[in-house]
Amino acid sequence: MIEKIEEWVHQVNSSHRDVRRSCSVLADHFNGFYSPNFLKTAFFVVTDEIPKPDFSGLREAGLGDFIDMEVGGITYNDTYYVKKKAANEFRLHFHELVHVLQWRELAPQGFIERYIREIQDFGYDNAPLEKMAYALDGHYQSKGRPFSVEQFVRENL
Template identity: 90%
Template sequence: MIEEIEKWIHRVNSSHREVRRSCSVLEEHFNGFYSPEFLKTAFFVVTDEIPKPDFLGLREAGLGGFIDMDVDGITYNDTYYVKKEAANELRLHFHELVHVLQWRELAPQGFIERYIREIQDFGYDNAPLEKMAYALDGHYQSKGRHLSIEQFVQESL
C-alpha cells in the first residue's frame, strides 16, 4: 500500500507542476525560521479542493476519518496544497513547511509509514508529527524567537 500511495503522490504532484509556486515568495515572512535555500526547494499549490488518496486499504487500516477530514492544507513530499480561502494564512504555510522538512528527513516511504502508524496509534490530534508542526506554527504565530526550523526538525526526528 505504501508503494501505491507513493505513486499516487507522484502523479498528483506531477499533474500540478505547472501551477505550483516556490515558497521563496514567503521568505520575508519566515526570515529567521526557514532558510532561503530551503524555501526555494519547497512548493505550494492553491486549490479549490485538497487532493487526498482514497484507497480501500487506507480505509481498512482505520484512516477513513483522516481521509474524510476537512483540512485547509496537506503536504506531499516537497509540495503542499492549500485551499484558496486559506491561501493567505501564514500560519498554515508555516505548518505545511514543517511537514516538507519531515518528508525530507524521513524520506517519502519513511514519512508515509510513520504518519499512518501515528494516526492509527494516536489519532490525528495527538500524532507526534502533527504535534510538532502545530507546536512550531504556534511558536511562529505567537511571534516567538527566531530558530532554525530545519535544524529543529532534523534534531527532533
Template identity: 65%
Template sequence: MLKQIEEWIRQVNQSHAPQRQSCSRFEEPFSGFYSPGFLNSAYFVVVDQIPKPDLPGLRAAGLGDFIDMDVAGITYDDTYYVQRSVANELRLHFHELVHVVQWRQLQPLGFITRYLDEIQAHGYNDAPLEKMAYRLDGHYQANGKSFDVEDYVRTNL
C-alpha cells in the same frame, strides 16, 4: 499499499506541477526560521479541494476518518496544497513547511509509514508529527523568537 500511496502522491504532484508556486515568496516573513535555499526548493499549490488518496487499503486500515477530514492544507513530499479560502494565512504555510522538512528527513516511504502509523496509534490531533508542526506554527504565530526550523526538526524527529 505504501508503494501505491507513494505512486499516487507522485502523480498528484506531477499533475499539479504547472500550478506550483515557490515558497521563496515567504523568505521575508519566515526569515530566521527557514533558509532561503530550503524555501526555494519547496512549493505550494492553491486548490479548491485538497487532494487525498482515497484508496480502499487506507480505509481498511481504519484511516477513513482521516481521509474524510476537512483540512486546510496537506503536504506531499516537497509540495503542499492549501485551500483557496486560506491561501494567504502565513501560519498555515509555516505549518505545512514543517511537514516538508519532515518529508525530507524521513524520505517519502519513511514519512508515509510513520505518519500513517501515528494517525492509527494516536489519532490526528495527538500524532507526534502533527503535534510538532502545530507547536512550531503556534510559536511563529505568537511572534516567538526565530530559530532554525530545519535543524530543530532534524534533531527532534
C-alpha cells in the same frame, strides 16, 4: 500500500507542476525560521479541493476519518496544497513547511509509514508529527523568536 501511496503522491505532484509556486515568495514572512535555500526547493499549490488518496486499503487500515477530515492544507513530499480561502494564512504555510522538512528527513516511504502508524496509534490530534508541526506553527503565530526550524526538525524526529 505504501508504494501505492508514494506513486499516487508522485502523480498528484506531477499533475500540478505547472501551477505550483516556490515558497521563496514567503521568505520575508519566515525570515530566521526557514533558510532561503530550503524555501526555494519547497512548493505550494492553491486549490479549490485538497487532493487526498482514497484507497480501500487506507479505509480498512482505519484512516477513513483522516481521509474525510476537512483540512486547509496537506503536504506531499516537497509540495503542499492549500485551499484558496486559506492561501493567505501564513501560519498554515508555516505548518505545512514543517511537514515538507519531515518528508525530506524521513524520505517519502519513511514519512508515509510513520504518519499512517501515528494516526492509527494516536489519532490525528496526538500524532507526534502533527504535534511537532502545530507546536512550531504556534510559536511562529505567537511571534516567538526566530530559530532554524530545519535544524529543529532534523534533531527532533
